[in-house]
Amino acid sequence: MDHPKEAPHADVSAVAALDEPTRRRLYDHVVRQPGPVSRDEAAAALGLALRTAAFHLERLADESLLDVVYERRSGRTGPGAGRPAKLYKRSTKQVTVSLPERNYELAGRLLAQALEESEDTGEPVRTVLHRKAHELGTWLAGQDHTGVFDLLERYGFEPRHDGEVIVLGNCLFHALAREHTQTVCGMNLHLLRGVLHGLDEDRLQACLAPAPGRCCVRLEPAS
Template sequence: MSSCPGVSAVAALDEPTRRRLYEHVVRQTAPVSRDEAAAALGLARKTAAFHLDRLAEESLLDVVYERRSGRTGPGAGRPAKLYRRSGREVSVSLPERNYELPGRLLAQALEESEATGEPVRDVLHRRAHAWGAGLADGPGTGVFALLEKCGFEPRHDGEAVVLGNCPFHALAREHTQTVCGMNLHLLRGVLEGLDDDGYEARLAPSPGHCCVRLEPKAPSSDG
């Protein structure tokens, strides 16, 4: 969920020559070689190559290899390195927002509900829980670090953890019950995926915070 890669990509376009090269490549109907880009913008080939490769490193351009001579087999020469627009979409939001995830989960829930007859909200909560459980990066991942990575801006409030940012803010304001319920089950899934039984996720809306709060789990009374 983190948009840090998007920030890096946007920063790469802040360099004027690099931005001109990017705009030139994406306007073309066919992949562009280093020589073609350099000639079109009046640049040295080495300069064009450097900036084109930087754009490719940021996944703003894709690299393909083609033989422009039309010949094949021995003696046909090496394929040319060409650049074209990447299929990647880049967006940056401060504070961090992620509206693609609830859109995908809601669409999946609707389709599954229509196919099985299970209530949409039940499917949404189950899918959100499963998605959250799959977020764990591996053994030793802490819940605080993972929530930071996902853009929730966690903060300690005594022994509890409050979330300073809701990545689904605009949707949650307009569709509070649906989105906050999804978020609650997502974060319960996160705790399960991390095997963290020290906290429990609870709905606790408050001004300036996400609707979900992580409270220390009460000791078991068994035994």
């Protein structure tokens, strides 16, 4: 039997850096924002001293978990515009322990089940896949008796509110969705519809709304 390779030291160090509770809260806050975050904004959002927030944000940047960018928040340029603000955002580096979270095993299981049942019954594979995904979403909802936002957060979708809409900042099937968009996004759509069904959440509906840097599905107020 093949043994899994050891994670590179840099990745282990990066994950270890998140073991500190305040640092993890800061990381989670930054990656859930639609744009880069300043030290002042992060400190205010989490009720931290500015010095504490700055220390932990720098540690996250040192571990390549966050990228540092500089932008002028005033919108002015040229002399007198002031120094650009130091901002933090999610790093472009992907850690091998999967931050952001991916779940390719889940996708593989659903696709395999759909293929096998289709071969046995003659029903179209895509139809079976959508039904299996919906059933799984309903089952997940039955295991978690919290609200839809907390459930999505627990399973790594990184939800955030955008007005009355819930946007999902992370796609659990990112690489597959890029190469097999129609199949994987359709599966994800029915998975999330199953979640809403399982929670008896009739105030929201799952809709396809592809956009760069986020999940192809978002939850909108029901018509």
